[in-house]
Structure formats: C-alpha cells, structure tokens
Amino acid sequence: MADMRAVAAELRHGSAARDLRADAKFDRQLQLLDQRLSDQAAALEKFKSQNSVLKNSLIYLPFARDDLLRDLPPGTEVHEQFDALIEKVMLQSTRAAMDGHDAVAADITALQRSLAGQPLRLREKFDHLARHIQMIDQFQQETPMLVSRLTSGSEKGGLTEAYRDYFARQQQRATTYQLFLLAATLLLLAYAIAAFIRLRGNTQKLQLAASVFSHATECISITDSQGAILDVNPAFTKVTGYSRAEVLGRNPRILQSGRQDAEFYTRMWQTIRESGQWQGEIYNRRKDGVVYPEWLSITAVIQNGQVSHYIGSFTDLTQRKQSEVAIHNLAFYDPLTGLPNRRLLTDRCQQALASSVRTGKRGALLFIDLDHFKTINDTLGHSIGDLLLQQVAARLSSCVRKGDTVARLGGDEFVVMLEDLSENTVTAAEQTESVGENILATLSLPYLLDSHEHRNTPSIGATLFSGKQQSIGELFKQADIAMYQAKQAGRNTLRFFDQDMQNTLTKRIAFEAELQKALENRQFQLYYQIQVDEFNCPIGAEALIRWIHPERGMVSPLEFIAVAEDTGLILPIGHWVLETACAQLKVWQQTAATRDLVLAVNVSARQFLQENFVAEVQVVIRHHAIEPSRLKLELTESMLLDNIEDTIATMNELKTLGVQFSLDDFGTGYSSLQYLKRLPLDQLKIDQSFVRDLVTDSSDRAIVRTIIAMAHSLNLTVIAEGVETEEQRQLLRDNGCTHYQGYLFGKPLPIAQFENLVHETTRSVVEIAWQI
Known part of the structure; x- marks a missing residue:
C-alpha cells in the first residue's frame, strides 16, 4: 500500500507531474487512482478489524456453545437444532464458504421460536450467542469482497492507457511506473493471502484445542494465578460430580478430602514454585462425599516472567486401585x-x-x-x-x-x-x-x-x-x-x-489303586441270585457284582463299593454292570427257560441322578435289542432323601421306555413313605433285616405285614430278600408275600451255575406239578 501511494505521489508531484496534469483525461485517471488507494486503505483497515473480531468470536463460540448446551435438555429437538447450527457455522468458518448464510439466519430464527417457552436466562444466552453467530456470518460474507478489493489491480489499466496515448515519448518511464504498480499489487495480494491463511490456521488450531479439552479422558481444570477456577472440562465434572457452573471462580481446595495434611500441600506448592510443576497420588472428595484416589499433575503457565495460570490434570485411580485389590484377593483368597x-x-x-x-x-x-x-x-x-x-x-x-x-x-x-x-x-x-x-x-x-x-x-x-x-x-x-x-x-x-491312622491311610491309598486296576483289567464279574414265586418257579434274578482279585481272591462288595463311591469309580463300574446285565438279558431271550426272567440291577444314587442316565439306559437297551420290561432297576430309600422331584422325573422317563423299578431295603429309611404314592414303582423289596428274625420277633412280623399290606394297597408286587428257612417263607406267604430271594432257593452264582440252577428248579417244579 505504501508503494502504491509513492507512485501516486510521484505522478502528482514528480518531474513529469506538470505535463501529466495538463491532460484532463490523465488527471481524471489520477484522481481515480487516489480514490482507489483510499478505498483499498479503508478496506484493509476494515479487513484487519473484521479479522480481529472474527477471530475472537470463533474463540468464544465453543465455550459459549458448551455453556448453553448444559442448559439444554439432551436428546431434544432444540438440542439437535442448536448442534446443527453450531456445526454449520464452524464448517463455514473453516471452508470460508459463500453459501449457506441464509440457512444460518433461518436456523437462528427457528431456534428463537423453539426457545420461546424456555427460561429468560436461557433465551438471553442464546440471543447473545446468536449475535456472535450473525457477526461471524456477516464478516464471512464480507471478507471475500474485502480481499477482492484489496487485490484488485484494475487501476493500472487506465494509467497504462493514459501513458500509451499521451506519453509515448516517455514510454520507458511509464513502463517503470507500471512495474512499480504491479509489484505493489502483488505485495498486497500476497499479504491478503497470508492473512487469510493465518486466520484459517488459527481457527483450526482453536477448534482442535477446544476438541481436545472437551473430549479428553483426563480431568482438566484451568485457574488464574490466584487459584480461581476459570474453566473445567466435561471429564472433570463427571469424576468430581460438580457442574462447571458450581466450580467457576472457586478454588480447587473444595475437593480436598482431609487425607493429606497442611504440610503435604506446603511441600507441593513449594515444588511448583521451584520447578513449575508437580505430580503425585492424592486423595480428593467428590461432591457426594466419596473419597477417591487420583494421579494429579499441576503445571504453572509463565508469561512475561510471571505465573498467569495453573493447569491441573488428574486421572481417577479408583478402578486401578480396585484392580489391585482384586489381584491381591485372587492371589490370597478363594x-x-x-x-x-x-x-x-x-x-x-x-x-x-x-x-x-x-x-x-x-x-x-x-x-x-x-x-x-x-x-x-x-x-x-x-x-x-x-x-x-x-x-x-x-x-x-x-x-x-x-x-x-x-x-x-x-x-x-x-x-x-x-x-x-x-x-x-x-x-x-x-x-x-x-x-x-x-x-x-x-x-x-x-x-x-x-x-x-x-x-x-x-x-x-x-x-x-x-x-x-x-x-x-x-x-x-x-x-x-x-x-x-x-x-x-x-x-x-x-x-x-494318631499313627494308626497313618497306616490305615496307606492301605486305603493302595486299595484305591487296586480298584482302578480291577476296572481296567476286567477283574469284576456278575453273580446272579435267583428269585422265585410261591411255587418255586424262577421269575428272575438280582445281578450282584463281585471282585475276583488275582491275589486276595473274591473281595466283598462291602469292602469296595464305599471306596468306589468316594473316588467316583462307581460311575464306570455302574455302567459296566448295566452293560453286562443287558448283554445277559439278550442271551436269555434266545432260550425258552430264561426268556421271561426279569433281571434286577442295583443303581447308585450318583449314577441314577446323572443328567445323561436316561440316555445311557436307552442306548444300552437299543444296543442289545432287549425287551425293556425285563430290566428292573433297584433303588434304595437313601436315594430319595434328597432331590425327590428329580428322582421322580428320571423314573418317569425310564418308565416310558418300559423299564421296571423296585424299591430295595424298604422299611430301613425314614422319608420315603410320604412320597411312596408318587413314585412310579413296580415292586417293594422287604429288607433281610426284617426277614432274619421274622419267626421269633413279633415286631419284625408286624413290620413285614405292614409293608405287604401297603404294597398291595398301591398295586405293587412285594418280594422278600434274605429268605433262608422254610418257616420264613411260610410266614411270608401266609401274610401275602409270594416272591422270594435268599439262600433257601440259591446263593449268588456265576452265570453258568445260575443257568443250571434255573433249569433244575424249573424241572423240579414241573415234576411236582405232574405228581399233583
């Protein structure tokens, strides 16, 4: 601009000024140049003024936006309209867009209508912000025109023409003046472009800084040199529970928990004065009174050798502390x-x-x-x-x-x-x-x-x-x-x-190992004890497991069943018994003498109440293609003490397949009587403890009569086990029990001997029948 004025002065007062002024046309061109320079000077001043106002308004706009958004209900249409307006204004400022200004005005008007029913303080805030938005909008419209006016070089055309028409003899000198004008124009254009680029860059930096401040996960507070809070970010309000309005102008000491004494804060501020910063772990108090740990950093902002502001940033350590406690608990607690x-x-x-x-x-x-x-x-x-x-x-x-x-x-x-x-x-x-x-x-x-x-x-x-x-x-x-x-x-x-216990444990451990080996080496066998009716006709058998030890010989089930229960081996052993029994039923189906026999298999509570037990039985029955009604599962009263509902449900599923049920050792338990009507049983089995003294003990006779009567009233068959004498059988028969099992009819035998016994018993019954 100064170069342009120097050229004009030279033309007006220089060595050629007198000749040039003598020409009216050139004089008019010179006057136009003066006017143009004056306009450009005014435009430049206006550009600077508007640029300054625009810059300040853009700085103010994000903070004013946050202040107003806190008063607007989130998720409402008004909230969304305001967000859209702010986004539109900021996008226009970054793009220097020429379009969309009418839309901004329309959005402001629409928002004013939407806020008509809102509190006066909220509307005043919006009107104040709207004036800034309108000013930004207006200046954004005028800035391109100012730049155009500043960079316009049209004035050189008239002067060039005047020089060509009226001062051909001084062509060289005119050319020099044209170069001066061109250089001035280029300088002015470069200045305008640089100013615009700086404005745009500053706006982007301000937007970035505002975004970082607003979206940072760390809590940030800014105070003046005296410690009065000037601003806090959303993370600060979220962690402390205080709103921005509640802390502005107040000192951060409102957060003190009392965990740190006065000496602590004295040392902290001494460090800040000496080094300009401090960081460490501290306990503060939220608005609701909850004390929480945080990692705090304080930095002093120095301007002209003096502290102008303090910036505090902290991270809530609550979750980290909880994680440390959790890790400790995992290491030392169940x-x-x-x-x-x-x-x-x-x-x-x-x-x-x-x-x-x-x-x-x-x-x-x-x-x-x-x-x-x-x-x-x-x-x-x-x-x-x-x-x-x-x-x-x-x-x-x-x-x-x-x-x-x-x-x-x-x-x-x-x-x-x-x-x-x-x-x-x-x-x-x-x-x-x-x-x-x-x-x-x-x-x-x-x-x-x-x-x-x-x-x-x-x-x-x-x-x-x-x-x-x-x-x-x-x-x-x-x-x-x-x-x-x-x-x-x-x-x-x-x-x-005591020491005897040590010896017992040693034997127990060895016994468990041998039991596992017995299962692996197929040392178990099934023995069969015959069951007969009142005419001594074989009606079935009970499958009884025996352990044939290679060194000890036969091991009684009383010795190893309890150990199998404790170790869990009862499950594979129980499956083996079921599989072997069903395989034997398949063989019996091929012979007339054994085709109608029912085989009773004892089932442990642990095996019976497994989730897959029904499916296990179904698979075994189908695999061996046996008649399900020939398989009878014997349950004990102790199995009914817990989970009666699950027991009944499992029994009903198996009954659907055709499997029979016998309640073993009946009368020795305490809780099954009340559930007896609900159990889908086929048979009650009188325990041998009542049969043993049946002849001599009146109490046992009374119990046996009660069990038999109860079974008949429920349409159940009844069988007595442990029958060893003819007197016992006679008493049982006289009281209505017609099925028996015991040494009187045969002890448990291997399969070959058992089948011989069945044939002999059947032949004897037939011979007696012929004699009659």
Missing part, C-alpha cells in the same frame, strides 16, 4: 467363598508355628470335608454346589474366634486353624473338640438352596501342633489322615490324628 486360600493359609500356619514356639501355646488344624458333596454336584449341578459351599463358609466363620482362620483349599475341603490354645495337650484337645463339635452341629443344619431344603454333614480330622519339629506339610497330612478316619467311622464325626 473367589467363591471369600475365605483365605491355600497360599494365605500356609503363610498363616508358618506364623502360627513360630508363635507357638515363642509362647508355648498349642494350636490345632481341623481338616473338614463335606460328605457326599460330589453327589450333589453330579446330581443337582455345580451352581447348587457353589451355593452350598458359600453357606458352609459362612457357617464355619461363625464357629471360630476372631483370631482363628477359616480357609478353603478347593472343592469341598475346608481348614480351620485354631491358635492360642492351652499349653496343656489334654486341655488343648478338649478346646479343639469343642470347636469341632460345634462345627458338626452347625454344618448339619438344613440348607436352603435354590428354594429347596437340603441336608449335608461334614467329616472332620484334627491334629494339634506346638511348633516343635513340625512342618506345614506334615500337619496337613495328619489332619487329612484323621479326616479319612472320620469318613470310615460313618461320616458326620470328628477324629484326632
């Missing part, structure tokens, strides 16, 4: 029950042993195992088993003192460690026994699991320790041995460790 796990128990045992050495006081370790817990898991499902474990944990914790430890090792195994018992061994044992008896009583109470009442009992093994020459592993082993002794004693009892 996630299901919340009790200490084996690792923490081991650590506490070490401390207890060391304390026992120092004080001379004894301690005790109680190893607790839930009876038949595997059956619960297998029959009711793991979710019910987990509920039981949680309730057991709570009950155990209520049975001990505050300083004692209750831990879960895994599965259904719990350990209670007692400390500070008497120095006297007998007294310490009595104290331990008292706690153990309390645990037995507490854990034997009914459990409410998934709206159903269940009962469970524990077996407890206990050992005392004094810390002298004892290791943790040795203590665990002793308590475990004592627990197994409690199991063998009938469960639901407490046993203390």
Whole structure:
C-alpha cells in the first residue's frame, strides 16, 4: 500500500507531474487512482478489524456453545437444532464458504421460536450467542469482497492507457511506473493471502484445542494465578460430580478430602514454585462425599516472567486401585467363598508355628470335608454346589474366634486353624473338640438352596501342633489322615490324628489303586441270585457284582463299593454292570427257560441322578435289542432323601421306555413313605433285616405285614430278600408275600451255575406239578 501511494505521489508531484496534469483525461485517471488507494486503505483497515473480531468470536463460540448446551435438555429437538447450527457455522468458518448464510439466519430464527417457552436466562444466552453467530456470518460474507478489493489491480489499466496515448515519448518511464504498480499489487495480494491463511490456521488450531479439552479422558481444570477456577472440562465434572457452573471462580481446595495434611500441600506448592510443576497420588472428595484416589499433575503457565495460570490434570485411580485389590484377593483368597486360600493359609500356619514356639501355646488344624458333596454336584449341578459351599463358609466363620482362620483349599475341603490354645495337650484337645463339635452341629443344619431344603454333614480330622519339629506339610497330612478316619467311622464325626491312622491311610491309598486296576483289567464279574414265586418257579434274578482279585481272591462288595463311591469309580463300574446285565438279558431271550426272567440291577444314587442316565439306559437297551420290561432297576430309600422331584422325573422317563423299578431295603429309611404314592414303582423289596428274625420277633412280623399290606394297597408286587428257612417263607406267604430271594432257593452264582440252577428248579417244579 505504501508503494502504491509513492507512485501516486510521484505522478502528482514528480518531474513529469506538470505535463501529466495538463491532460484532463490523465488527471481524471489520477484522481481515480487516489480514490482507489483510499478505498483499498479503508478496506484493509476494515479487513484487519473484521479479522480481529472474527477471530475472537470463533474463540468464544465453543465455550459459549458448551455453556448453553448444559442448559439444554439432551436428546431434544432444540438440542439437535442448536448442534446443527453450531456445526454449520464452524464448517463455514473453516471452508470460508459463500453459501449457506441464509440457512444460518433461518436456523437462528427457528431456534428463537423453539426457545420461546424456555427460561429468560436461557433465551438471553442464546440471543447473545446468536449475535456472535450473525457477526461471524456477516464478516464471512464480507471478507471475500474485502480481499477482492484489496487485490484488485484494475487501476493500472487506465494509467497504462493514459501513458500509451499521451506519453509515448516517455514510454520507458511509464513502463517503470507500471512495474512499480504491479509489484505493489502483488505485495498486497500476497499479504491478503497470508492473512487469510493465518486466520484459517488459527481457527483450526482453536477448534482442535477446544476438541481436545472437551473430549479428553483426563480431568482438566484451568485457574488464574490466584487459584480461581476459570474453566473445567466435561471429564472433570463427571469424576468430581460438580457442574462447571458450581466450580467457576472457586478454588480447587473444595475437593480436598482431609487425607493429606497442611504440610503435604506446603511441600507441593513449594515444588511448583521451584520447578513449575508437580505430580503425585492424592486423595480428593467428590461432591457426594466419596473419597477417591487420583494421579494429579499441576503445571504453572509463565508469561512475561510471571505465573498467569495453573493447569491441573488428574486421572481417577479408583478402578486401578480396585484392580489391585482384586489381584491381591485372587492371589490370597478363594473367589467363591471369600475365605483365605491355600497360599494365605500356609503363610498363616508358618506364623502360627513360630508363635507357638515363642509362647508355648498349642494350636490345632481341623481338616473338614463335606460328605457326599460330589453327589450333589453330579446330581443337582455345580451352581447348587457353589451355593452350598458359600453357606458352609459362612457357617464355619461363625464357629471360630476372631483370631482363628477359616480357609478353603478347593472343592469341598475346608481348614480351620485354631491358635492360642492351652499349653496343656489334654486341655488343648478338649478346646479343639469343642470347636469341632460345634462345627458338626452347625454344618448339619438344613440348607436352603435354590428354594429347596437340603441336608449335608461334614467329616472332620484334627491334629494339634506346638511348633516343635513340625512342618506345614506334615500337619496337613495328619489332619487329612484323621479326616479319612472320620469318613470310615460313618461320616458326620470328628477324629484326632494318631499313627494308626497313618497306616490305615496307606492301605486305603493302595486299595484305591487296586480298584482302578480291577476296572481296567476286567477283574469284576456278575453273580446272579435267583428269585422265585410261591411255587418255586424262577421269575428272575438280582445281578450282584463281585471282585475276583488275582491275589486276595473274591473281595466283598462291602469292602469296595464305599471306596468306589468316594473316588467316583462307581460311575464306570455302574455302567459296566448295566452293560453286562443287558448283554445277559439278550442271551436269555434266545432260550425258552430264561426268556421271561426279569433281571434286577442295583443303581447308585450318583449314577441314577446323572443328567445323561436316561440316555445311557436307552442306548444300552437299543444296543442289545432287549425287551425293556425285563430290566428292573433297584433303588434304595437313601436315594430319595434328597432331590425327590428329580428322582421322580428320571423314573418317569425310564418308565416310558418300559423299564421296571423296585424299591430295595424298604422299611430301613425314614422319608420315603410320604412320597411312596408318587413314585412310579413296580415292586417293594422287604429288607433281610426284617426277614432274619421274622419267626421269633413279633415286631419284625408286624413290620413285614405292614409293608405287604401297603404294597398291595398301591398295586405293587412285594418280594422278600434274605429268605433262608422254610418257616420264613411260610410266614411270608401266609401274610401275602409270594416272591422270594435268599439262600433257601440259591446263593449268588456265576452265570453258568445260575443257568443250571434255573433249569433244575424249573424241572423240579414241573415234576411236582405232574405228581399233583
């Protein structure tokens, strides 16, 4: 612009000015040049002014937008209209667009109408913001025209023509002036372009900074040099619970929790003054009063050697702290029950042993195992088993003192460690026994699991320790041995460790290994005990498993069935029995003498209540192509004590296949009478304990008569087992029992001998019939 004015001055007052002024046409061109320069100067000043206002308005716009959006209900049409308006204005500012200005005005008008029913303060805020938007809109329209006016070079055309027409003789000099004008025009154009680029770049930077501030996950606050809060971002309000309006102008000390004393803050600000920044972990308080940990960074902003602002940024450490606690709990606590796990128990045992050495006081370790817990898991499902474990944990914790430890090792195994018992061994044992008896009583109470009442009992093994020459592993082993002794004693009892238990456990472990080998090496056989009617006609048999040990010979089921139940081997053994029995039924179907025999197979509770038991039976029946009614499953009353509903459902499914059911050992249980009408039974089996003294004991005779009458009233057949004398059979027959099983008719035999017995018995019956 200065160069253009110098050219004009030269033309007006220079060496050629007199000649040029003499020409009216050129004089008019010169006047136009002056006017053009004046216009461009005015346009440049206006451009600078508008550029400054536009820049400030664009800086103000994001903050004003956030302030107004907080007062607008989120998700409403007004909220969406306002978002659309702000987005349109910001897009026009970044693109320097010429279109869309009418739309902005229309949007403002529409929003004013939509806000007509809103509070006065909200409308005033919007009107103030609308004036800024209109100013931005107006200046965006005028800026391109100002740039056009600033960069216009049309004035040189008239001067060139005047020089060509009237000053041909000074062509060279005119050319020089044209070059001056061209250079000035290019400089002015370059300046205008640079100014526009700077404006656009600053706008983008402001938008980026505002976006980072608004969307940062870290909480950010900006204060003045005195600590008054000037602005906070949305993350700050989300974490602290304070709104932006509530904290503006206030000091960040409103967040102090009281966890840090005055000396802490003195050291913190001393560090900020010396280094310009500080960072560390601190506890602050939310608006609702909850204290939370955060990682805080404070930075001082220096301008002209003085602090102008402080920027604080912090991250909420609540989740991180919770994760650390969770990791610690996973390492040292059982996630299901919340009790200490084996690792923490081991650590506490070490401390207890060391304390026992120092004080001379004894301690005790109680190893607790839930009876038949595997059956619960297998029959009711793991979710019910987990509920039981949680309730057991709570009950155990209520049975001990505050300083004692209750831990879960895994599965259904719990350990209670007692400390500070008497120095006297007998007294310490009595104290331990008292706690153990309390645990037995507490854990034997009914459990409410998934709206159903269940009962469970524990077996407890206990050992005392004094810390002298004892290791943790040795203590665990002793308590475990004592627990197994409690199991063998009938469960639901407490046993203390002694050396005889160690020897018993060693034998038990060896026996379990041999039982597993027996299954693998096919050492089991089925024996068959004949069942007859009142005429001695064979009607069926009971399949009884026998273990033919290569060294010990025949091992009684009484010795290995309980072990098989404890180890879980009862499931593969039970499947083998079912498979073998059905294979034998298929063979019997081929012979007239055995075609009508019914084979009774004993089924354990654990096997019967498996989810896939019905499918297992169905597969075996189809595989051997047998008549299902020839298979009779014998259940015991003890199986009905728990899960009667599941038992009935399984029985009904099997009855649909045609399978028969006999209730074995009837009369020895307590709870089946009330369910007897609901059970889809075919037969009741009188237990041999009532048959044994039937002739001499009137009570047994009364019980037998009751069972027979009950069976007949329910349309069930009745069979007596353990019949060994003719007198017993006669009494049974006189009272209405016409099916028998016992040594009077035949003991359990291998298949070949059993089939011979069937043929002989049948022949004898036929001979007697012919004689009659």
